[in-house]
Structure formats: C-alpha cells, structure tokens
Amino acid sequence: MKSVAGSVWNYTFMGKTSPEDIRFAILTVSDRSARGERADLSAPALQQAVKDLGQVMHTAILPDDYHLLRDTLAAWADEGHFDVILTIGGTGFTPRDVTPEATLAVIERHTPGLAEAMRTASLKITPHAMLSRAEAGIRKRTLIVNLPGGPRAAVENLDVIRPVLSHAVQLLRDDSAAEQGHHSAKA
Amino acid sequence: MKSVAGSVWNYTFMGKTSPEDIRFAILTVSDRSARGERADLSAPALQQAVKDLGQVMHTAILPDDYHLLRDTLAAWADEGHFDVILTIGGTGFTPRDVTPEATLAVIERHTPGLAEAMRTASLKITPHAMLSRAEAGIRKRTLIVNLPGGPRAAVENLDVIRPVLSHAVQLLRDDSAAEQGHHSAKA
Amino acid sequence: MKSVAGSVWNYTFMGKTSPEDIRFAILTVSDRSARGERADLSAPALQQAVKDLGQVMHTAILPDDYHLLRDTLAAWADEGHFDVILTIGGTGFTPRDVTPEATLAVIERHTPGLAEAMRTASLKITPHAMLSRAEAGIRKRTLIVNLPGGPRAAVENLDVIRPVLSHAVQLLRDDSAAEQGHHSAKA
Numbered sequence: 399m400k401s402v403a404g405s406v407w408n409y410t411f412m413g414k415t416s417p418e419d420i421r422f423a424i425l426t427v428s429d430r431s432a433r434g435e436r437a438d439l440s441a442p443a444l445q446q447a448v449k450d451l452g453q454v455m456h457t458a459i460l461p462d463d464y465h466l467l468r469d470t471l472a473a474w475a476d477e478g479h480f481d482v483i484l485t486i487g488g489t490g491f492t493p494r495d496v497t498p499e500a501t502l503a504v505i506e507r508h509t510p511g512l513a514e515a516m517r518t519a520s521l522k523i524t525p526h527a528m529l530s531r532a533e534a535g536i537r538k539r540t541l542i543v544n545l546p547g548g549p550r551a552a553v554e555n556l557d558v559i560r561p562v563l564s565h566a567v568q569l570l571r572d573d574s575a576a577e578q579g580h581h582s583a584k585a
Numbered sequence: 586m587k588s589v590a591g592s593v594w595n596y597t598f599m600g601k602t603s604p605e606d607i608r609f610a611i612l613t614v615s616d617r618s619a620r621g622e623r624a625d626l627s628a629p630a631l632q633q634a635v636k637d638l639g640q641v642m643h644t645a646i647l648p649d650d651y652h653l654l655r656d657t658l659a660a661w662a663d664e665g666h667f668d669v670i671l672t673i674g675g676t677g678f679t680p681r682d683v684t685p686e687a688t689l690a691v692i693e694r695h696t697p698g699l700a701e702a703m704r705t706a707s708l709k710i711t712p713h714a715m716l717s718r719a720e721a722g723i724r725k726r727t728l729i730v731n732l733p734g735g736p737r738a739a740v741e742n743l744d745v746i747r748p749v750l751s752h753a754v755q756l757l758r759d760d761s762a763a764e765q766g767h768h769s770a771k772a
Numbered sequence: 773m774k775s776v777a778g779s780v781w782n783y784t785f786m787g788k789t790s791p792e793d794i795r796f797a798i799l800t801v802s803d804r805s806a807r808g809e810r811a812d813l814s815a816p817a818l819q820q821a822v823k824d825l826g827q828v829m830h831t832a833i834l835p836d837d838y839h840l841l842r843d844t845l846a847a848w849a850d851e852g853h854f855d856v857i858l859t860i861g862g863t864g865f866t867p868r869d870v871t872p873e874a875t876l877a878v879i880e881r882h883t884p885g886l887a888e889a890m891r892t893a894s895l896k897i898t899p900h901a902m903l904s905r906a907e908a909g910i911r912k913r914t915l916i917v918n919l920p921g922g923p924r925a926a927v928e929n930l931d932v933i934r935p936v937l938s939h940a941v942q943l944l945r946d947d948s949a950a951e952q953g954h955h956s957a958k959a
Contacts, residue, residue, distance in 0.1 A: 491883070491910065491943035499881060507686060509678070511704045511715035517885045518705065518892065525935040528885035529943075536678065561712040569678035569716075694873060696865070698891045698902035705892065723865065748899040756865035756903075 420452030467500035487547030505535025607639030654687035674734030692722025794826030861921030879909025
C-alpha cells in the first residue's frame with residue numbers, strides 16, 4: 399500500500415483478511431493527538447470493538463485540517479484497500495471541527511440513515527448528541543463514517559451501525575449490478 | 586401528455602381526477618425489470634395502496650441509470666401533470682443504486698423530514714432500514730419521494746408519509762402565497 | 773450595530789449582555805407580517821421563551837424573499853454580534869417557503885442533529901411535523917436555526933434544542949482550538 403500523506407501518519411499494518419472480513423481503516427482527527435500532546439485512546443478502543451467484524455488494516459492520526467483530511471479520505475478510498483473508513487473526532491461545534499465538511503467533499507453518495515440512526519440512539523443517552531454533525535457516505539467502493547471523539551462515544555456510535563456493516567460492505571463489493579448495467583448498455 | 590423518454594417507458598393512463606385527488610406518477614427503478622427479466626410487483630402494489638389518496642396517472646420502469654433517471658424526473662416535474670412522483674428502488678448501497686443522486690440533482694427544495702420519518706419508522710421493523718439512502722424534495726409544484734424497492738417495503742414506507750400527503754399537495758398547489766408575493770412586489 | 777437591510781426592519785435593542793449570556797437575533801419570515809397585515813405573535817413568544825438563556829439583541833420581520841433572507845442572514849452572522857439567529861416561518865411546502873434554502877446558502881457547516889431532533893420530537897405531537905423543512909448550521913461563529921411559524925410551534929421546537937444551546941455557543945466561541953491550530957502550523 400502506498401503512503402498517501404507521507405510522514406504525517408503513524409500507521410500500522412495488521413495482516414491479511416479473509417474474504418468475509420471487513421477491511422477497516424481508522425482515522426483519528428485531533429490537533430492534540432497529532433502533536434503527540436494527548437494519547438489517542440479512541441482508535442485502540444475502536445480497533446478492539448471491530449475485531450469480530452474484520453481487520454483494521456491501517457490507522458492514522460491527523461490534525462483538524464480540512465484540506466489534509468479531505469485529501470487523505472479521498473486517497474484512502476481511491477486506493478481501494480479499505481471497505482470502511484471510520485473517522486474519530488472533529489464532528490462538533492468548535493471552529494476547528496471540520497471532519498464532516500472534509501467527508502462531504504469526497505463522498506459521491508450520501509448515506510444519511512447511518513448518521514441519523516447514530517444520533518437518534520445517542521439522544522437516548524444525552525441531549526448533547528444533537529450537537530454531533532457526523533456524516534456518512536460512499537466514495538467508489540468505500541464507506542466513510544464519522545464517529546464522535548472519545549473512546550466511549552466512538553464505540554457507542556459504532557455499536558449502532560454494527561448490525562448492518564457486513565451487509566453494507568457486501569452490497570458495496572457487489573459486481574453483479576455493474577455487470578447487469580453492462581448488459582443493459584448493449585441491449 | 587407528452588412522452589418524455591419515449592419508448593423506454595411502459596406507461597399507463599388511468600383517467601381523470603377530481604380536484605381533491607392527488608395525481609401520482611410511479612417510477613420503478615430496476616435494471617432487471619427494465620430488461621423484462623423480473624416482473625415489477627412494486628408498482629402495482631403501490632398503485633393499489635394510493636387508491637384512496639388519488640389517481641396514478643402514469644407509471645414507468647427505468648434501469649438504474651443516473652442520467653436517464655435525472656432527466657426523466659426533471660421532465661415529469663416540469664410538465665406539471667403530477668403532484669407526487671414516487672420512485673421505487675435504487676436507494677441502496679450497490680454501485681448501481683443512484684436514485685437518490687438523480688433526485689438530489691433535480692429537486693429545488695429539500696424535504697428531509699419525509700425521508701427521516703420513513704427511516705425512523707422502518708428502523709422499528711429492521712436495522713437494515715438505516716441503509717436506505719432515500720431522499721425527498723420539491724421541484725416546481727411536484728413532490729418527489731424515493732421509496733425502497735420491493736412491494737412490501739415500498740408500501741410500508743408510503744404508509745409512513747400517507748397521513749401528510751394530501752396536506753403537502755394542497756400547500757404545493759397554493760397560489761395565494763404567490764399572489765401575496767405579487768402584491769408585495771407592487772407595494 | 774449597523775443596519776444591514778435598512779428600513780425593511782423593525783428592530784429593537786435590549787441592552788448589554790453578561791459573558792455567559794447567549795446573544796440572540798430573531799428573524800420572523802412572513803409576507804403578511806412584513807406588510808403589516810398580520811401581527812407577529814411568534815417573535816414576542818420566542819423572546820419570552822429565551823429569557824433565561826440570554827438576551828434578544830435584535831428582531832426583524834422580512835417577507836418570504838430568498839435573496840433578502842440570504843443576504844440578511846449572511847450579514848447578521850458576519851457582523852459577529854449574535855451567537856444564535858432564530859428564524860421563524862417559511863419552512864413549509866408552499867411555493868413561497870424558502871427560509872431553509874436561504875439558510876443553506878449561507879451556512880458553512882451543517883448541524884443536522886438540531887433539525888432532526890426538533891422534527892423527531894414534533895412528530896410525537898403531530899405527523900405534520902414531517903413537512904417541516906427546517907435546517908440549521910453555522911456561519912463563522914453564529915448558529916442559525918430555522919423554527920416553524922406560529923408562536924406555539926416555534927417555542928415547542930426551541931424547547932427541544934434548549935438543553936444544548938449554551939454548550940453549543942460555548943464551543944462556537946472557543947478560541948483555544950484556533951490557537952492550537954496556530955501552534956500546529958508553526959510546529
């Protein structure tokens with residue numbers, strides 16, 4: 399796998415996957431963690447939480463920089479090595495929170511039901527869930543999902559979409575539809 | 586009524602409407618049904634389901650082709666013969682599913698509450714409802730609503746918005762507001 | 773404070789605020805009220821309802837005119853005198869309802885959770901809540917929230933987001949994140 403944003407990343411490989419496994423990438427978005435001022439506890443928690451769904455192929459920590467986030471998400475999706483990119487953090491109201499904007503800039507197809515379901519479930523825990531600006535969408539064959547910052551909130555939100563992730567990835571990988579389109583074009 | 590996309594359609598006329606009736610068009614989006622490989626059971630089920638709300642003036646089956654869907658939805662709305670266009674299918678995660686994108690390309694005003702309400706209600710039946718990427722919105726005086734594929738899911742989702750459809754159409758037809766704008770411009 | 777749209781407004785000053793107070797502006801959107809044909813009961817009701825959250829610094833009544841609404845919302849946010857702009861009305865299905873479109877045209881960051889939460893709560897009162905096309909988002913340091921027309925509906929919807937408004941404004945005013953970005957750029 400090529401390195402997209404070079405030395406900015408602290409990245410990790412975690413071996414091969416079986417065909418049924420979801421290939422995840424986790425992108426932690428945090429100024430402080432990117433500067434090494436705060437340990438990133440969210441990515442390890444999430445890595446643990448997705449163990450039964452597939453493999454985390456790659457992790458990285460980036461600062462809350464719109465252009466860097468946008469270009470990294472686009473490159474990761476375009477490489478085609480990940481089925482699901484989970485972002486952590488940068489979804490709130492401070493001026494530096496731009497993860498949703500970077501996500502919206504690169505997705506080709508919006509998947510509003512995932513973010514709605516996460517917020518609806520989180521609202522039962524705290525009214526502050528309505529301040530989450532998380533988005534989700536598809537670029538090529540990769541699903542990008544914004545999760546809130548903090549290990550507990552990130553895992554709680556993942557748990558909401560957990561029951562549908564395998565089916566979602568199966569549909570994203572589907573080549574039969576594309577083939578049908580080919581036939582259709584000839585017809 | 587002029588034929589917009591010509592011979593692609595298999596269309597049906599179902600007579601005149603009274604002023605209170607909602608004039609529906611139903612657009613089934615399916616590669617297989619468009620090629621005649623699979624019977625379209627969803628449109629007839631939906632036609633039956635909207636009987637007490639108004640008249641289905643027109644039905645068509647189109648493949649999952651972004652440009653064709655976009656141009657057809659725009660033309661149907663611009664013709665002004667339909668109050669509500671119900672699309673069926675093409676709202677999922679496979680690479681061919683582009684009905685929401687075609688819808689977003691032609692609507693002038695978003696109506697997010699309809700899609701949210703349908704997903705919220707469907708989530709009580711199955712978690713897979715969060716994979717619906719359905720959108721809804723207004724072009725000129727026509728409301729376009731995406732429904733999921735399959736007779737049961739399509740009708741279940743219609744039933745969620747059924748209580749508000751007549752009032753929605755009444756508001757869309759409202760000329761008093763436009764007249765007020767005219768007076769306002771003179772004032 | 774400069775007058776942005778001049779004599780169109782009927783505006784009011786309500787004194788100084790303490791640092792914890794939210795500085796509100798209220799924009800009533802109504803052709804009839806703008807022409808003086810109908811008393812605006814919603815803004816006074818809302819003014820009363822936000823008393824314990826902060827100060828209403830400014831109120832205005834404008835007709836349902838897309839360009840006027842868009843330019844006014846942008847100017848109010850850019851002036852930086854208001855933490856929260858509450859709009860009332862113009863969120864429905866009639867051809868003149870364009871408050872959400874004017875809002876979407878000026879916000880830089882979408883806050884979908886606020887509108888979703890308001891609709892979800894309103895749906896428990898009436899199915900017609902799903903016809904609300906209300907949007908919410910951030911421009912610079914100002915949060916813009918669309919509320920439905922009518923005193924009762926406006927206050928009911930405000931009450932849904934009331935528990936999070938102070939925290940939202942605190943985050944919007946946050947300069948620490950911006951400073952961190954500055955340090956980060958130097959690092």
